[in-house]
Amino acid sequence: MRIALVSDCYLPRLGGIELQVHDLAVQLIRAGHEVTVFTITDGPSSAGDVPVVRLPAFGGVPLGAAVDRLRSSLPGFDVVHCHSSLVSPLAWQAARLAHRPFLTLHSLPSASTPWPLARIDRYVGNAQWSAVSEAVAEVLRQLLPERPIGVLHNGVDPALWRQYRRTAHPLTIVSTMRLVRRKRPLATLRILEQIRAAVPSAVELRAVVVGDGPQTAAAARAVRRRGLSGWVDLPGRMTRCEIQQLYASADVYLAPAELESFGVAALEARCAGLAVVAMASGGVGEFVRPGIEGQLVHSDAEMAAAAAALLSDPAELSRIQSFNHDNNPAMTWTNVLAQHLTAYSTSTWSRPVEVRETQPPSASRR
Structure with a gap:
């Protein structure tokens, strides 16, 4: 098949949607399909x-030339798969122009923030909506009750994350994120402070928060202000290879985001053999079960307590680590690729194209 993947965000920018779209493209190409990525x-x-x-854009909005290129190019593909965050004007435009496109949501909308999904749905027309997790799919089903909503998971190659684990290291807590408010890096530092207070002082701890973003400077100030400099590192952005090496000497992974649509970084850490402590409100619960792959919690205080308990119980920590290292999650690329190809070849659409919005939803919000 000739497959177009459309995503506003893509490499060399690093993030969950960027890496997942690229990895999906690589997997499809290896399976013998012809793939092109369209991005701004x-x-x-x-x-x-x-x-x-x-494609050309200004301020994150595709220009007329970009729309013309989509209009002329997309009819030549057997499948058009658009990947959307909460604001993705290129993906929405491509879905509007394509014949029976797929539109996958990679973000978890907040109940406290209005999101004009009904208007987006009218604008894109007869797109087949899907989500990267059941958590996101459930929100879509509530907002679009007449639409069939499927799940097309993100994928992982467990073998890439199963490095030789180093035993000679201090107990290490890690978290990998873009340092933006939504991912809660400052809350992560507060949680780490609580963990240190709960674990006996004789136990040496190390923590590494990987990533960069708008809250980088604020996070650095918080580390100094809270007196965490002696054991908490903020190395900035790291490559996948560097993160894999870091995880080989780490023990517990924290996923503090309350609106985590899927949690690719947590899934990678789980495959590397780390015990994962995550918020129960997002998609991480699809591959982390309490007491098996880690713990799911409902507050920062619970996260600190759960992590401290694991770090204070070597036998329990080792049991979870061994399970994660030795057992694959369901979301391997073998399974996820089959999931996508089945959807591409068998999906049906529940209704004809309706009257559409004439103005992109993003334009109305500018």
């Missing part, structure tokens, strides 16, 4: 073996 993220005309069409 600046960069080279290819990402490894993946051809990339970089």
Whole structure:
């Protein structure tokens, strides 16, 4: 099949949707399909073996020339799969132009923040909606009750994350995120402070919060202000290879985001053999079961307590680590690729194209 993957955000920018779209493209190409990525993220005309069409945009909104290119290019593909966050004007425009496109939501909307999904749905027309997790799918089903909503998970290659685990290291807590408010890096530092207070002082601890973003400077100030400099590191952005090496000497992974649509970083840490402590409100619960792969919690205080309990119980920590290291999650790329290809070849659409919005939803919010 000729498959177009459309995503506003893509490599070389790093993030969950960027890496997942790229990995999906790589897996599809390895399976013998012809794949092209369309994006408004600046960069080279290819990402490894993946051809990339970089479209012009201003302020994150595709220009007329970008729309013209989509209109002329998309009819030549058997499948058009658009990948959307909460604001994705390119993906929405492509879904509007394509014949029976797929539209996958990678973000978990907040109940406290209005999101014009009904208007987006009218604008894109007869797109087949899906979500990266059941948590996101449930929100879509509530907001679009007449639409069939499927799940197309993110994927992982467990073998890439199963490095040789180093035993000679202090007990290490890690978290990998973009340092933005939604991911809660400052809350993570407060949780780490509580963990240190709960674990006996004779136990050496180390913590590493990987990533960069708008709250980088604030996080650095918080580390100094809270007196965490002696054991908490903020190394900034790291490559996948560097993160894999870090996880080989780590023990517990924290996933503090309350609106985690899926949790790719947590899934990777789980495959690396780390015990995962995550908020129960998002998609991480689809691959972390309490007492098996880690713990699910409902507050920062619960997260600190659960992590401290694991760090204070070597036998329990070792049991969870061994299970995670030795057992694959359901979301391997073998399974996820089959899930996508089945959807591409068998999906049905429940209704004809309706009267559409004439103005992009993003434009109305500017």
